[in-house]
Amino acid sequence: MVNPTEIAAAQECIARGGVVAIPTDTLYGLAADATNADALQRVYEIKGRPANMPLPVLVSGWEQVAIVSAVDGHDGELARALADRFWPGPLTMVLPAAAGLPSRLTGGLDTIAVRMPNHDVPLALSAATGRPITGTSANRSGAPDITDPEVLRRTLGTMVDGIITSGTQPLGTASTIVAISGSNVTLLRAGALDFSTVRHAIGME
Numbered sequence: 001m002v003n004p005t006e007i008a009a010a011q012e013c014i015a016r017g018g019v020v021a022i023p024t025d026t027l028y029g030l031a032a033d034a035t036n037a038d039a040l041q042r043v044y045e046i047k048g049r050p051a052n053m054p055l056p057v058l059v060s061g062w063e064q065v066a067i068v069s070a071v072d073g074h075d076g077e078l079a080r081a082l083a084d085r086f087w088p089g090p091l092t093m094v095l096p097a098a099a100g101l102p103s104r105l106t107g108g109l110d111t112i113a114v115r116m117p118n119h120d121v122p123l124a125l126s127a128a129t130g131r132p133i134t135g136t137s138a139n140r141s142g143a144p145d146i147t148d149p150e151v152l153r154r155t156l157g158t159m160v161d162g163i164i165t166s167g168t169q170p171l172g173t174a175s176t177i178v179a180i181s182g183s184n185v186t187l188l189r190a191g192a193l194d195f196s197t198v199r200h201a202i203g204m205e
Contacts, residue, residue: 002120003166010162011128018161019043021138021152024058025119026090026192027145027170028138028152030160031058034068035131040104043134046159049141054107056092058135059116060126068105068112068132069095071180078202079180085201087116088123090175090192105134115175121167137174147172 010020010031017039019032030046032039034057043055057068062083065071071079079093097112106112115135117123126133138156139146146152149165157163176191178198185202187195 001167002124003164006164006166007121007124007128010125010164013161014039014125014129014133017042019046020125020162020164021156021160022121022125022164023119023149023167023170024117024122024135025088025168025171026117026173026175027147028149029058029122029135030138030156031122031125031133031135033129033131034105034134035102037102037104040102040134043136044104046156047136047139047141049136052107053141054109054111054113055105056113056115056135057105057132058122058126059114059132060123061116062087064126064132065095065114066098068098068101069114070098071095078183078185081202082178082180082185082198083116086193086198088118089116090118090173091115091198092175092177092189092191094177094179094188111179113177119168119170121164145172145174 022031092115094111094113147170173192176193177189179186
């Protein structure tokens with residue numbers, strides 16, 4: 001259950017450029033304003049993340065995809081079809097990035113990874129913020145993913161500006177990542193959603 005007071009405090013923190021650790025349906029994540037370069041830099045520092053690794057983003061609806069992605073044409077039709085079928089849920093889509101995004105978000109690439117999670121906290125937070133938030137896992141780069149709130153507090157409690165642990169605990173399996181290009185969908189990372197299910201949904205098998 002979402003705590004409105006927690007969401008309001010986290011939204012205010014993010015609006016000031018802060019970073020908040022939050023639960024998602026898959027793992028605990030680090031939430032920051034995906035359009036704020038300084039906030040993104042803090043996410044990299046908290047994680048010890050290599051500079052060339054892009055950050056995935058979480059959205060609360062398809063309308064927010066347009067803020068970070070330039071997806072159109074057949075790419076857009078295919079991405080929308082997958083979103084209608086699997087969002088909210090554990091499917092991350094790598095799409096063409098919108099112009100002008102901070103390089104810290106894209107890692108210098110021309111693509112962006114986007115997902116709508118099936119969890120009330122990130123959905124409420126993204127909606128309250130009015131834009132996509134980062135959704136990278138809340139752990140040090142190379143360290144195990146975190147699904148236990150106490151481990152989260154011990155590991156990152158002094159490094160982030162806030163922690164939300166209310167709501168459903170993450171299931172512990174990362175999202176499935178696919179790349180959309182023309183009429184093709186390519187598996188980039190196996191995860192909670194079976195890729196054959198994705199392929200079947202769009203008539204690829």
